[in-house]
Amino acid sequence: ITEAFGHQFGKNTLLVDWMPQKDLLGHLKEAIYHGVPVVGLPVFYDQYDNLLRLQDRGAAKILTLATVDKEDTFLKTVKEVLLSRLHRDQPMKPIDTALFWIEFVIRHQGAAHLRTESHRLPWYSYYSVDVFLFFLFVVAVITFLVVMTFRLLCLAKCLKEKTNQTKKK
Known part of the structure; x- marks a missing residue:
C-alpha cells in the first residue's frame, strides 16, 4: 500500500x-x-x-x-x-447532568412521572406469558385443523374404496 x-x-x-x-x-x-x-x-x-x-x-x-x-x-x-x-457536543459536563437529575428526583419526591409503567404490570404480562400462550394456542388450533383435515381426507378415501369394493361384488 x-x-x-x-x-x-x-x-x-x-x-x-x-x-x-x-x-x-x-x-x-x-x-x-x-x-x-x-x-x-x-x-x-x-x-x-x-x-x-x-x-x-x-x-x-x-x-x-x-x-x-x-x-x-x-x-x-x-x-x-x-x-x-x-x-x-453537550450543554453540560456529565457530572453536572448527573447532579441535575439527582436533584430533580429529590425535588419531585421520586419523580413518579418518569418511572416506567412496567412495574405496574402483572407478572404474566411483564414476562409476556400471555403472548406466548396466545401463540401456543394459535399453533395448537392450526395443528388441530391440519390433523382433522387429513383424517377427513383419509376417511373419505376409505369410504370411497369401500363403496368401490361393494359395487364390484
Whole structure:
C-alpha cells in the first residue's frame, strides 16, 4: 500500500486483511466518540451500509475501488473527514447532568412521572406469558385443523374404496 500512495503510514495506522465484524463495529463506535477520522473502502455485504451511516453523521468518508486508485484521493479524503463534534457536543459536563437529575428526583419526591409503567404490570404480562400462550394456542388450533383435515381426507378415501369394493361384488 505504501508504494501505491507514496506515503508512509504512522505507527497508529492499522492495516489488516480481515477483522471480525464485532471488533470492527466496536472500533468504529470508539472512533466516532474520540473524533478519529474514518475512511472506509466497502467491498461487500453490509460494509457500505455501515459506512454510509457514519458518513451521514459526518464521521466518515467512503472511497470506492475505482476512486482509491487515483493519486491523492486517499490523502484528500482523510483530510476531509469530519470529527465527532456532534457526539460530544453537550450543554453540560456529565457530572453536572448527573447532579441535575439527582436533584430533580429529590425535588419531585421520586419523580413518579418518569418511572416506567412496567412495574405496574402483572407478572404474566411483564414476562409476556400471555403472548406466548396466545401463540401456543394459535399453533395448537392450526395443528388441530391440519390433523382433522387429513383424517377427513383419509376417511373419505376409505369410504370411497369401500363403496368401490361393494359395487364390484
